Amino acid sequence: INDLRVEFQKYDDILNTLTQGVQTLSNDINRLSTESLSLTSLIQAKYEELNQLKKIRLESDNRIAAIGPIQESLQQELSNVKENIESTEFTTHDGMKTWKVDNISEKMAAAQSERQNSVYSQPFYSSPAGYKMRARLYLNGDGNARRTHMSLFFALMKGEYDSILKWPFNHK
Structure with missing residues (x-):
């Protein structure tokens, strides 16, 4: 009987150990589940x-894309305003024209590569209510002067006083 008690005690200890192991595993399962x-x-x-960040980024990209054409339009408008100011600022009414050609080296290179053959001056007038005209400069020449000389032409333009002026133009 003593042997049975020892044997029973041994199995009881094993059972307690296994029960504790099962309880530990159950606790681990609950913890891992949580x-x-x-x-x-x-x-x-x-x-x-x-997903919210992707949506915000898409909205930002759309806004940026919408700004591009607006910016181009504003840039063009600014360029037009600058051109109008320069045109008004440098317009003379005495038949004389002093013309400064900016970025001449770049324009010469463009003319030699035939990307831009000529440049125009701002308009000017022969008198306060006179003929409207401008100069046209071919930096690499025109016609027989091509690649050997510069060519400068005088061009009459449609002006607001044409109806009261004598035609054909015959001034020197």
């Missing part, structure tokens, strides 16, 4: 945050 739910919730929140 952590898994927490991580699943965190992943879902991050996924929603990522």
Whole structure:
């Protein structure tokens, strides 16, 4: 009987150890299940945050794309305003014209490569209510003077006083 008690005690200890092991495993399963739910919730929140960020980025890209044409339009308008100011500022009414050609080296290179053959001056007038005209400069020449000389032409333009002026133009 003593042997049975020892044997029984041995099995009871094994059973207690196994029960404790099962309890530990059960606790681990519960803890891991809770952590898994927490991580699943965190992943879902991050996924929603990522989708929201993608939506914000798409909206930003659309706004930026919409700004491009507006910026180009404003740039063109600014260029036109500058041109009008320069045109008004440098317009003379005495038949004389002093013309400064800016960026002459670049324009010479463009003329030699035939990208831009000529440049125009701002308009000027022969008198306060006179003929409207401008100069046209071929930096690499025109016609027989091509590649050997510069060519300068005088061009009459449609002006606001044409109806009261004598035609054909015969001034020297």
